[in-house]
Structures are given as structure tokens and as C-alpha cells.
Amino acid sequence: MPASRKPLILLAVTWLALFAAAAVGQERARTTIDVSEITPGMRGYGLTVFRGTQPERFDVEVIDVLHNFRPNMDLILVRTDHPTLEHAGTVAGMSGSPIYLDGRLAGAYAYGWPFGKDPIAGVTPIASMMAEMRRPVRPDSFPGADRLTPLPGRRRSRARETSRGGGPPARLAGLRPNFGETHRTAFSALDEYARGRTHGAAASRPVVGPRGMRRASTPVMLGGMTDGIANLLADRLEPFGLVALQAGGAATPAPSATPAAFVDGGAIAVQLIRGDINATPIGTVTHVGAERTIAFGHPMMNAGETGLPTGTARVLHVLASESRSFKIAEGATPLGTLIHDRQPAIVIDHGVQAETIPIRVRIHGIEGAPKTEWNVEVASHRVLTPVLTFSAIANAMQTTASDHTDVMFTARSTVQLEGQSPIEIEDVGYMAGGPNDTRALSGLRLFDLMDIAYGNPFVETRVRRIELDIDVRFERDVFEIVDVATHTAEVDPGSRVYVRVVLRRHGEADRVRTFPVDVPMRAAGQTVQLTIQPGNRVNLEQPQARNLDDLIAMVHRRLPATTLAINLRMPSRGLSFGGHVVRDLPASALDTLQMVNDTENSRPFVTYERQLHDVGSVLSGSARLSLRVRQTPRHR
Structure with missing residues (x-):
């Protein structure tokens, strides 16, 4: 091509691009009103x-x-x-x-x-x-999502590549990274998120706005749930302007009645849980574009880039109420992913299929129960997934075994994290009010693993699958720790004191167990506290995690509820480093080590002398006493 013609062609292409942009702008002006x-x-x-x-x-x-x-x-x-x-x-x-x-x-x-x-x-x-x-999304958002409509010149691929580098994950849902230092329950992430949104106020405080005109509430259709779990989920979602309604949520209409695409003014569903139980926020589509759809006209949770699965919906009825009128609806055809949850709208990308987590719960030991296996898929999001998973587990437990009596359980969890062999972990617990008392289930260690997958600062991974088998026994194999005593409140340094722990079981005489406790010489002249508690309430002093494997090992090392822990709190402190801990440091040594090691490389902790005893039964309660340690032994 002659060199003289290249500038003319470039100019023509430029004018065509400008003309096309102007045409798009004029078309938008004709179809929208300012x-x-x-x-x-x-x-x-x-x-x-x-x-x-x-x-x-x-x-x-x-x-x-x-x-x-x-x-x-x-x-x-x-x-x-x-x-x-x-x-x-x-x-x-x-x-x-x-x-x-x-x-x-x-x-x-x-x-x-x-x-x-x-x-x-x-x-x-x-x-x-x-x-x-029109807002773009970050390239590292939505781990595990499939892009169904590849960009020109690219093959279909995951929407986000999984990094194995040492950098922190790009998405922590606005929460702190998980270094494995504290036990995480099913509600930890949601409560932390709520406190952040209310600037430290109570997590139950609504965050939908001050008095005056408020955004129309987003109804969350709950299907297949017991009243107890529906009420629990409603309380947890209410602060975010999500109103949970026990009104169904799973659609099984004839294919001809199922909308296969979004339409302006049509109903839209966000599928938080689907399967044997359902949780589906419902709203309305505002405008359908070539690749994206906008809806709601306000945020769902105002959570930014979320990656939640969406779909079309079918409305059954509009229920009028003086307190709050709402549509009764159910999800229909899965379609697209909620990519932006912003103040003016939610945005759906038609070409992205969101990652979901399949969960199977099997309940054993309930003779004659009509249904003992439950299968669901839950949306993948650090804040929402733990409480959604808990709802599925607790609902399966309550539905399968609704007896109001003492229940012991053994929960065997298998958690599949991307890039890891299946992680198996076992928890034991007690429900005082039967399956309706679900507090023990919220503390299963699978929730630690779940938060590690989302929040670890080392590699980007995710939960691929969860399987949970719960063995149920209708009995009360539990001891309450009610008292602890010694023959004297003043002891010699370096001596051995015998501690009497009183354990109480309903309907039986109290049992007294005696344990020897050695008083260290370094406690001389101090008053030390002795605490007796169940192992699952002990926060062990552990080395700082250096990688994902270390975090998983920390979860495995957490003590079960059948362990009796005798903790003697020492006046000295220690430092936790990557891979090891240093205990019982004098104050001068502690200061020196902290001066030469920044806070990212070392963390101080209170030192304990600890004994662990397996009593074979679940423990509850706690007891404590103080011991005065003489400056010098009496025989000297």
C-alpha cells in the first residue's frame, strides 16, 4: 500500500469511530430522558x-x-x-x-x-x-466463575486465574485477612461485615438508611426451611435491607412458562441457595443490554463486586400489607451473575456463570426419618457463604430430627479446597434443646476452613465442595464444670498442688477429679490464675502461619469439646513467629525481640502452663481460682 494513502485510511477509520460513538449517544438520548x-x-x-x-x-x-x-x-x-x-x-x-x-x-x-x-x-x-x-470489573474478581461468552480472540476460560504466588488475595470482601489466630464461626464474617457498615454499632441495627424515604425492601423468598431457621436467617439479613419471607423460592413450572431471558420489567432472582432448600432475593429488571442488565434501582447489600448467581423469576402474587407489601415469587431459569452491587443499581453480566458450592448433608441415627440426605448449592461469597451453609446444615438437622430432647452429635466434615487434598475433620457436640438448639453447629471447624479459603493472605483458593455426615444420639453424655478448689490458696514456687475439679451430670451425683499441677519457679511472688474449661474454648498459642498448609494444620490442632483443659496463666509473655513460638520471656528480652522484629514478624501472647485430659464426654461451663505464689519456698 502506498505510504501516502495510510494517513487517509487512518483518518477515515477515526471519523467512522466518532460517527458510531455519536450515533450510540444519539440513540441513548432518544431512548432515555434526563x-x-x-x-x-x-x-x-x-x-x-x-x-x-x-x-x-x-x-x-x-x-x-x-x-x-x-x-x-x-x-x-x-x-x-x-x-x-x-x-x-x-x-x-x-x-x-x-x-x-x-x-x-x-x-x-x-x-x-x-x-x-x-x-x-x-x-x-x-x-x-x-x-x-458501563463500570468495568477488576480482572481478579469472581474466582471460579465461567465466562460463557469469550472476548474476541480468546477461548472460553475461567473469569479469573488462580494465583499460586505469595501475594494476598485481591478479594477479602472488605474484611481482615485470616491468619488463623481465632476460631471463626458461621456468623463471624457476617457480623464483622455488619459492624463495619454501621461503624462499630450493633450488628442488628438496620443499615438501609435514616428516617424518611427508604429504598424498597428486597424480599428474600425462603423455601423448604423450618420456621426456626427461617427466623434465624431473617434476623441475620434484616440489617442489610433484605426481608426474608417464608414463601417458597424454588420454581418447577412447565418449560413453556419459564422465562429464559431477562426482559425490561420482568422479575429477577438472586440465587443465594438452591436445591432442597432455597433463599432467593427478588427484584425487577430495569433495562436489558446486549451483555449486561441493570435492576433494582438501589443496592442489594451495597457490596460492590460480588459474583452472585442470578436468574429469571416468576411472580405468584402481590400480598398487600399495612406494614410491608411484597411480591411472592420464585426463581426460574439460572442466568448470569451479579457483578456490581452499587448504590444506584445491581448489574448482571449475561456471559458469566457464577461459582457455587455444592453441599451434601447426611443425617445418621434417626430411624424411620423420611429424608436423611440434603443437597444444595450455595453462592460463593466470604460474607454470605458461611451463614448460608449453616442454614442448610441446621435446616437438615431440624427437619430430620425434630425431637425436643437431649442430642449428642458427631459431625464428620470433608471440605474440598482448590489445589488441596480433601480435608477431613471431626467435631463432637451437644444440643441441650434438641436439633432446635443449633448453636453447637455454628462452631463446626468447617467454618474455619471456609474462612481460610476466602481470607488467607498466602494463595488464592476457594471451596469446591462440602460433605457433612452427622451421627445423632439421643442422650446426654455431657459434664458441666461447676467448681475447682485446692487445699490452700497460697503455694510455694516449684511445688505441686492438687486441683479438685467438680464435674456435674444431670441426674447423677457430682464427680470430683483430682489433677496434679506443678507451680513453676518463675511464678514466685506472683498471683496466678487457674482456669478449668473445655478444650474447644481454648485459644492455643500457635506459631504464625507461613502458608495455607500451616493454616489448615492450625485448624486440625484446635482442641475438641471432650478435652478438659487446666490452664495456669503465667506472669510472663511469649512471642509467636513464623513456624515457632518462644515462651516465658522476661520483660527485657521481650522488648528487645520486639525492637528487632517488626510486628508483622512477631506477635506477643500471654504464656500458659497447660494440661490436657480427655474425659470422653462433652464438657460445658468453666471454673477458675487464684493462687498466691510465695516469693521463696517455706522450707528455705
Whole structure:
């Protein structure tokens, strides 16, 4: 090609690109209306599903525009006109319903007044939502998700490559990394996340906004759950504006009745749990683009990039209520992934299939139970997955064995982490009120492993599968630690003192176990505390983890509830390093070591002299006493 023609071709290509961009901008201008063009009294219509899958029209009239309602976001106030809305007012589940003025898309039905008598709604402007629709995602988001529509020139692949380097994971859901220093329960991540959102206030405090116009609540349809688990999940989700409703959630309609694609004004589902039980937040689609869909007109949890599975939904009924009206709906066809959870909208990518975690729970020892095996898939997210997994486990337990009597259990967990051999771990526990007392299940060590997978600072991995077998026995094989005593409260350094521990079992005489405890010489002149407690309440002094294998080993070393721990708290302190610990350091040595080792390389801990005894029964309670150690032994 002659060199003289290359500039002309480049210029032509540039003009074509500019023309195409201008055409797109003009088309958007023709199909959407800006807030500046909206005036009081304008009339239009909205689209939403009142029953089934087909959107219906409802009339709207503009009241006015509320400027600067949220940061960088106005709000359009409208009055809605439809027989259902006149009766129901603001309806949870309508969030995202597109509102059209002058034949153009103005925004999404999204806000309402609590206990408002008139059908007044707040509409999130479409410009704010479209800005989120165009927002890119970080390349390291959504571990394990499949990109179903590869970019030109690329083969289908995982949406995010798994790193085996030493750097920290890119996504910790805004929580601290997990260094294995404390036991994590099913609720640890959710509670920590809630405290962060409320700036340290109580985790149960709602975070949907101050008094006044609030975003329409997002109903979470619960299906296949007991009342107890439904109430527990409702309490945990309420602070995030998610209203859990025991109203079903799994769809089994005929294929012809199942919507296979998103449509403007159609119902949309976020599939947190699916399978034998279901938890499905429901909203409405605002606008469907070529590759992405926007919905809700407000955040679900305002969690940023989340990677939760989504799908179409079917509405069964709109239930009118003075306190809170809502759509009763159920998930239909899985489709896409929630990639952005932002203030103006949630954004769905049609070409990404979210990672889910298959979980199988089998209950053994319940003769004649009609169902003993439960299978679900839960969404993969550091904050939500542990409490969703717990809900599935506890629901299986309550449904299979609903007896209100003493229950002992042995839980054998097999957790598959990416890049690791299956991890097997066993926990034993006691339920005082039968399966309805699920507190013991929330402390299973599989939740430690789960949080390590999401939050470890060494490699990026994820939970691939969980299998849990629970053996149930209807008995009360448990001792309560009720007292501890010695023959004297003042002892010699270097002496041996005999400690009498009183163990109580319901319906039996108290048992007294005597254990020898050696008093170290370094305790001379000090008052030391002796604590008797179950092993599962002991926080062992362990070396700092240097890799993922170390974190897994720390979980294995945690003590079971059948271990009686005798802890003598010493006045000295120690330091934990990577791979080893140094105990009983004098104050001068501790200061010197901390000066030459920064806080990332060493962590101080209180030193304990500890004895461990397996009593063969689950222990509860605790007891403690103080011992005064003489400066010098009496015989000297």
C-alpha cells in the first residue's frame, strides 16, 4: 500500500469511530430522558410483573425531582396509579421496575415511605444506573466463575486465574485477612461485615438508611426451611435491607412458562441457595443490554463486586400489607451473575456463570426419618457463604430430627479446597434443646476452613465442595464444670498442688477429679490464675502461619469439646513467629525481640502452663481460682 494513502485510511477509520460513538449517544438520548427534562405533572407509565412472567403497565405522574438525594444522585418522585398499587402502596420486589416518561426510560422504581398511605415512589434516574452498567470489573474478581461468552480472540476460560504466588488475595470482601489466630464461626464474617457498615454499632441495627424515604425492601423468598431457621436467617439479613419471607423460592413450572431471558420489567432472582432448600432475593429488571442488565434501582447489600448467581423469576402474587407489601415469587431459569452491587443499581453480566458450592448433608441415627440426605448449592461469597451453609446444615438437622430432647452429635466434615487434598475433620457436640438448639453447629471447624479459603493472605483458593455426615444420639453424655478448689490458696514456687475439679451430670451425683499441677519457679511472688474449661474454648498459642498448609494444620490442632483443659496463666509473655513460638520471656528480652522484629514478624501472647485430659464426654461451663505464689519456698 502506498505510504501516502495510510494517513487517509487512518483518518477515515477515526471519523467512522466518532460517527458510531455519536450515533450510540444519539440513540441513548432518544431512548432515555434526563432529569433536567422532567417537570411536575408529566405522565408516563411503568412496567412490572404482578403475576406470572409478563410485565404489565401501571400509570405514573411526576410529583417533582428531589435533588441530591444520594451522593451524586437525584430522585424522581412519582405517584403510581394501578388497582394493585392503590391497595398495596410501596411493594417490595418492585424495585427496578422501569419508569417511562415521554416514551423514554426515566429510571427505576426504587424507594418508598415506610407506612406511607399514598402510592408514592422514588425513582432512581436512569443516568446513574447506566453509569454503573458501563463500570468495568477488576480482572481478579469472581474466582471460579465461567465466562460463557469469550472476548474476541480468546477461548472460553475461567473469569479469573488462580494465583499460586505469595501475594494476598485481591478479594477479602472488605474484611481482615485470616491468619488463623481465632476460631471463626458461621456468623463471624457476617457480623464483622455488619459492624463495619454501621461503624462499630450493633450488628442488628438496620443499615438501609435514616428516617424518611427508604429504598424498597428486597424480599428474600425462603423455601423448604423450618420456621426456626427461617427466623434465624431473617434476623441475620434484616440489617442489610433484605426481608426474608417464608414463601417458597424454588420454581418447577412447565418449560413453556419459564422465562429464559431477562426482559425490561420482568422479575429477577438472586440465587443465594438452591436445591432442597432455597433463599432467593427478588427484584425487577430495569433495562436489558446486549451483555449486561441493570435492576433494582438501589443496592442489594451495597457490596460492590460480588459474583452472585442470578436468574429469571416468576411472580405468584402481590400480598398487600399495612406494614410491608411484597411480591411472592420464585426463581426460574439460572442466568448470569451479579457483578456490581452499587448504590444506584445491581448489574448482571449475561456471559458469566457464577461459582457455587455444592453441599451434601447426611443425617445418621434417626430411624424411620423420611429424608436423611440434603443437597444444595450455595453462592460463593466470604460474607454470605458461611451463614448460608449453616442454614442448610441446621435446616437438615431440624427437619430430620425434630425431637425436643437431649442430642449428642458427631459431625464428620470433608471440605474440598482448590489445589488441596480433601480435608477431613471431626467435631463432637451437644444440643441441650434438641436439633432446635443449633448453636453447637455454628462452631463446626468447617467454618474455619471456609474462612481460610476466602481470607488467607498466602494463595488464592476457594471451596469446591462440602460433605457433612452427622451421627445423632439421643442422650446426654455431657459434664458441666461447676467448681475447682485446692487445699490452700497460697503455694510455694516449684511445688505441686492438687486441683479438685467438680464435674456435674444431670441426674447423677457430682464427680470430683483430682489433677496434679506443678507451680513453676518463675511464678514466685506472683498471683496466678487457674482456669478449668473445655478444650474447644481454648485459644492455643500457635506459631504464625507461613502458608495455607500451616493454616489448615492450625485448624486440625484446635482442641475438641471432650478435652478438659487446666490452664495456669503465667506472669510472663511469649512471642509467636513464623513456624515457632518462644515462651516465658522476661520483660527485657521481650522488648528487645520486639525492637528487632517488626510486628508483622512477631506477635506477643500471654504464656500458659497447660494440661490436657480427655474425659470422653462433652464438657460445658468453666471454673477458675487464684493462687498466691510465695516469693521463696517455706522450707528455705
